[in-house]
Amino acid sequence: MRAARLIKMVLLLQARPSMTAAELARELEVSERTVARDVLSLSEAGVPVYADRGRAGGYRLIGGYRTSLTGLGRSEAEALFLSGVPTALREMGLADAASAARLKVSAALGPELRDAASGAAQRFHLDAPGWYQEPEPPELLPAIADAVWDDRRITARYLRKDTEVERELEPYGLVLKAGVWYLAARVDGDYRVYRVARFTAVTADEGAGAVGATGPAAASDGRFSRDEAFDLPAFWAERAAQFARSILREEVVLRLSARGVRQLPYVTERAAAREAIARAQAADGPDEQGRLTVTLAVESAEVAYAQLLSLGPEGEILAPGELRARMSAAARRTAAQYVGGRHA
Secondary structure (H helix, E strand, O other): OHHHHHHHHHHHHHHOOOEOHHHHHHHHOOOHHHHHHHHHHHHHOOOOEEEEOOOOOEEEEOOOOOOOOOOOOHHHHHHHHOOOOHHHHHHOOOHHHHHHHHHHHHHHOOHHHOOHHHHHHOOOOOOOOOOOOOOOOOOOHHHHHHHHHHOEOEEEEEEEOOEEEEEEEEEEEEEEEOOEEEEEEEEOOEEEEEEHHHEEEEEEOOOOOOOOOOHHHOOOOOEOOOOOOOOHHHHHHHHHHHHHHHOOOEEEEEEEOHHHHHHHHHHOOHHHHHHHHHHHHHHOOOOOOOOEEEEEEEOOHHHHHHHHHHHHHHEEEEEOHHHHHHHHHHHHHHHHHHOOOOOO
């Protein structure tokens, strides 16, 4: 721990012209007294750290000293590729590795490029969770991320509806979708998707192979042989499209104004809305009033009610009759609040 802190102190001083004891203490998360002791240890080890006295003083390296400790480790290099997603790094337990990697890169750069990291951070930022959501990182995410990095099998307990099941998984990759983490894993030769928040226990296989495993996947150190042909982005895109199609089990017929046509993809499943609009425009097109009648695939009448209600007068439900009646009743209740009310 102390050795790592001393290395980090040297890299900090190498990346900046001078730092005060307070600045070093804040970066290293120690007291200023500890900083003074560490500086003394570095000096005794031959690192030329010089202390400037006075109110504007601080610590600096002299004589153009540069350490050779700027080589990136594997985990730091991997984390660096994700450094544009700070929330994801933090949730996977990689924030420290990413910080160390950025520091090493800054130390290796010339003075004219030292501000590259802060300049990029102030120009580009990825906020992964959706609007109106308070992200809650799954407790077991760091353990699963470690297994993914290490190609190590895990034994996991998982909530499937009201039942808890146990599976031996080969964790291939993690996906962050609208603030929700998913695990792509191979089980019994098939690739499946699991929602990380539903895992209740995860144990990494440390050796001897999984129970019943045979062939290349039964590595004695607990690791599995990754299928190099597996493409995580392509796999996720295919499964996401399959999922979207699988939940659209019912149909709704509605008449849309021109504005309703523009709004529909933003209030319901986007691909289904665009397909419905394209089919209607290719078939009959808008009527004499400029309204387009579409047949829309939806998850259920209940979900369609909640989604299509936001169209207001820009959409009229034609079928099924029960949903039309429910929309009509909602419209009457809404109108009653605006006509003849006490604020009229």
